[in-house]
Amino acid sequence: MEHDDLKIPPVALGTWAWGDTGEAGRGYFGSGLTRADVEAMVDKAHAAGFRLWDTAMVYGMGRAETLLGEVLKRLPRSAYQLATKFTPQAAGSGDHPVADMLERSLARLGTDYIDLYWIHNPGDVVRWTPQLIPLLKSGQVRHVGVSNHNLDEIQLANRLLGEAGFRIEAVQNHYSLLYRGSERAGILDYCRSQGIPFFAYMVLEQGALSGKYSPDHPMPIDSDRAATYNAMLPQLKALTDALSSIGGRLGASAAEVATAWAIAKGTTPIVGVTRPQHVDGLVRASRLKLTRDDIVELEAVADAAGLNTRGWWEREMVV
Ligand SMILES: NC(=O)c1ccc[n+]([C@@H]2O[C@H](COP(=O)([O-])OP(=O)(O)OC[C@H]3O[C@@H](n4cnc5c(N)ncnc54)[C@H](OP(=O)(O)O)[C@@H]3O)[C@@H](O)[C@H]2O)c1
Numbered sequence: 001m002e003h004d005d006l007k008i009p010p011v012a013l014g015t016w017a018w019g020d021t022g023e024a025g026r027g028y029f030g031s032g033l034t035r036a037d038v039e040a041m042v043d044k045a046h047a048a049g050f051r052l053w054d055t056a057m058v059y060g061m062g063r064a065e066t067l068l069g070e071v072l073k074r075l076p077r078s079a080y081q082l083a084t085k086f087t088p089q090a091a092g093s094g095d096h097p098v099a100d101m102l103e104r105s106l107a108r109l110g111t112d113y114i115d116l117y118w119i120h121n122p123g124d125v126v127r128w129t130p131q132l133i134p135l136l137k138s139g140q141v142r143h144v145g146v147s148n149h150n151l152d153e154i155q156l157a158n159r160l161l162g163e164a165g166f167r168i169e170a171v172q173n174h175y176s177l178l179y180r181g182s183e184r185a186g187i188l189d190y191c192r193s194q195g196i197p198f199f200a201y202m203v204l205e206q207g208a209l210s211g212k213y214s215p216d217h218p219m220p221i222d223s224d225r226a227a228t229y230n231a232m233l234p235q236l237k238a239l240t241d242a243l244s245s246i247g248g249r250l251g252a253s254a255a256e257v258a259t260a261w262a263i264a265k266g267t268t269p270i271v272g273v274t275r276p277q278h279v280d281g282l283v284r285a286s287r288l289k290l291t292r293d294d295i296v297e298l299e300a301v302a303d304a305a306g307l308n309t310r311g312w313w314e315r316e317m318v319v
Contacts, residue, residue, distance in 0.1 A: 006081070006116060006197075007081060008052075008268055009050055009052050009268065011050060011259065011282045012054050012268055012269070012271075013053050013282075014054045014055075014201065014270045014273065015272070016059045017274050018055070018063070018068060019058075019064035020033070020060060021060075028223060029207075029224075029225055029272075029274065030219070030220030030223030030225075031274040032220075033275070037276060039071050039074070041273050042071045042072060052115075053072070053080060053082055054172075054201075055082070055083070055085075057085065057090060058085075062104075065108040066108045069110040069111070072109075073110060077111060081115035081116065082111060084105045084114055084117065085117070085118040085119070086098045088128055089123065097131070099131065099134070102117065102141065113142060114141050114142065116142070116143045116169070117144050118145045118147045118170075119144070119147065120148065121313065122148065125149070125156050143169040144161065144166070144169060147201075148173060148174075148313070149171070150185060150187070151187050151190055154187065155190075170199060171198050171199065172201055173199075174201055174309075174310070174311060176202055176203045176205050177258060177261060177298055178309045179309045180299075181316060188266065197268055198266070199267065199268045200265075200269045202272075203259055203261075204258055204272070205229065206225040206228070206229060206272070208229040208233070208236055208309075209239065210240075210258075211240045211253060214233055214240075215233045218233060228309070235306070236307070239298070239301050242301045243258055243298065244257075255278075256284050256285040257290070257298075259286075263285065
């Protein structure tokens with residue numbers, strides 16, 4: 001089936017935090033986002049031309065998809081693109097676990113197709129990848145991508161799809177100033193050589209690189225992200241200071257400079273937005289021009305922090 005090419009924006013919008021209950025201090029992020037915030041973010045993103053929304057069934061076990069589906073009803077379906085994920089660890093025991101999970105995501109999102117369907121993590125590449133083929137043929141899935149796969153697994157998935165005339169059309173991995181495993185493992189180079197867009201998730205390290213948090217002003221104390229990042233905040237100060245200092249020269253915030261770094265590296269950042277002004281920040285970030293010296297300085301300061309921010313769900317990319 002022929003479909004429009006996937007439109008790759010300068011940045012995509014992430015909705016993991018939208019799966020929280022909405023009460024401050026609760027859930028993974030404890031961002032306390034409101035329905036009014038979410039509606040304003042959708043309107044601002046649409047006005048700015050940011051059309052690609054990234055979600056997953058497991059973000060709040062359906063809550064993020066449901067909320068996203070509800071607020072996107074304000075727009076015609078052709079005005080945005082949806083990316084959601086098959087998560088192997090949450091697969092059912094039926095004969096068609098990928099189709100079954102997709103079916104429920106479609107219902108929550110209020111649509112009959114997904115623009116970009118991700119296999120969330122490799123689990124078992126040979127088992128899961130071929131199950132995408134009938135969904136591509138039916139048009140329920142327009143394009144497929146893989147997330148958290150290492151280079152061998154990306155190439156294997158590409159071969160399995162290639163046997164049916166399809167291909168991996170996007171890769172999504174953790175990639176930030178503090179976590180550059182995909183670069184060191186040659187995945188960025190591979191994607192560039194194959195014309196596969198690389199989506200960078202957690203470029204802000206869940207807010208730790210936004211400049212908003214410090215030892216005196218830590219992340220919401222009962223949130224899961226606080227358990228990872230609050231102890232790192234003292235070692236992160238030199239990096240957030242460097243981001244703020246470059247931002248000061250360019251009229252941008254630390255978060256916007258961290259996002260612009262990921263764009264300058266040839267990736268498409270997926271930024272988790274929780275406030276309407278974060279979308280304004282993405283507009284500025286997508287226009288920022290960092291110099292070669294800025295990039296070298298930021299990477300040196302990040303390396304000097306000596307931190308490993310690999311998520312509990314990830315494996316090292318360098319084998
Ligand atoms: N495939 C995977 O396994 C995987 C894993 C992780 C993430 N993802 C995807 O990638 C997306 C991004 O990751 P993430 O949401 O975990 O983390 P992130 O984008 O690194 O950070 C998001 C946090 O940064 C803060 N923030 C965002 N924009 C800001 C701005 N302009 N200025 C200041 N602060 C800003 C917000 O914190 P406050 O609410 O505290 O302000 C927000 O919760 C996710 O939403 C999800 O779609 C995928």
